[in-house]
Amino acid sequence: MRRSQADRSGATTRQIVAAATEHFGTTGYAATSIDHIARTAGLTKGAVYHHFDGKPALLRAVFAHAEEQRARQLAEAAAGLEPWAAVRAGCHAFLRGCLDPAARRILLLDGPAVLGWEEVRAVEAEHSTALLRHGLAKAAPGRDPEIRTHLLLGALCEAGMLLARAADPTVALASVGTEIDVLLDALAAGAPR
Numbered sequence: 564m565r566r567s568q569a570d571r572s573g574a575t576t577r578q579i580v581a582a583a584t585e586h587f588g589t590t591g592y593a594a595t596s597i598d599h600i601a602r603t604a605g606l607t608k609g610a611v612y613h614h615f616d617g618k619p620a621l622l623r624a625v626f627a628h629a630e631e632q633r634a635r636q637l638a639e640a641a642a643g644l645e646p647w648a649a650v651r652a653g654c655h656a657f658l659r660g661c662l663d664p665a666a667r668r669i670l671l672l673d674g675p676a677v678l679g680w681e682e683v684r685a686v687e688a689e690h691s692t693a694l695l696r697h698g699l700a701k702a703a704p705g706r707d708p709e710i711r712t713h714l715l716l717g718a719l720c721e722a723g724m725l726l727a728r729a730a731d732p733t734v735a736l737a738s739v740g741t742e743i744d745v746l747l748d749a750l751a752a753g754a755p756r
Contacts, residue, residue, distance in 0.1 A: 576614050576624075578604045583625050588665025592622055592673040619677055626674040627686050633660055633670065634690035641694075646702035647751050653698060654719060654743050657691070661723040662732050671720075671727045692716055703750070711750065718746055 582603035586595040597618060601608045615621040640656035641649035660666050675683050684692070695716060700708035722739045729735035 575606070575610065579606065579611055579614055579621070580624050580628055583621050584628065584665070584669070587622060587625055587669055587673060589668075591668055592618070592677055597621075622669075622673065622677050623682065623686070625669060626678060626683070629666060629669045629674075630686050630690045633657070633666070634694055636660055637691055637694050641698065646698065647747070650695070650698040650702050651744070651747050653694065654715070654747065655740055657719050658722060658726065658736060658740055658743065661726040662736060667723075667727045667732075671723050687716075699750075703753075706753070715746070715750070718743065 579600065582600045585603060586599050597608050597611050600621070601611045604611070611621070615624065637653040637656050641653040644652055661671065692712060696708050696712040699711045699715070703711065722743060725739055726732045726735055
């Protein structure tokens with residue numbers, strides 16, 4: 564059976580995003596060229612530019628893909644738990660995800676620096692932020708989930724940055740996780756019963 568042009572184009576796009584993810588995650592955005600990505604993908608530089616307007620557009624696609632993966636991991640961590648336990652499990656999965664060097668570089672360092680916070684927040688809004696908002700709405704139905712989502716997201720992103728810049732992120736995770744629990748306990752205590 565012959566594949567359609569759309570199928571081939573989608574496969575090529577995925578191939579390019581996979582190669583870019585590899586390079587951006589290991590050597591970083593600044594040190595990666597379109598030539599590197601094209602070679603790794605087994606394509607020409609022109610083929611990469613056919614699918615993406617340039618390196619920033621490619622980073623956005625890589626960032627969105629990494630954000631989709633993160634949202635899947637958060638949902639898996641929270642699956643089947645009562646609402647506050649689900650929020651807590653998702654927050655801790657978010658922090659553990661910050662230990663992955665490629666995720667740290669793409670989601671916490673290069674993504675915001677290159678794409679800007681507005682673009683980063685727009686991508687997150689479709690994935691991990693939507694999960695957090697949904698979880699908080701279920702955990703505290705009488706509270707404003709929008710405000711709580713942004714406050715908790717801010718704390719999680721700053722915690723992620725602490726981990727990204729820590730000399731030993733694995734050691735720092737225990738302390739950061741403890742403080743996130745304190746914050747979550749305070750939010751849970753303020754929830755209507």
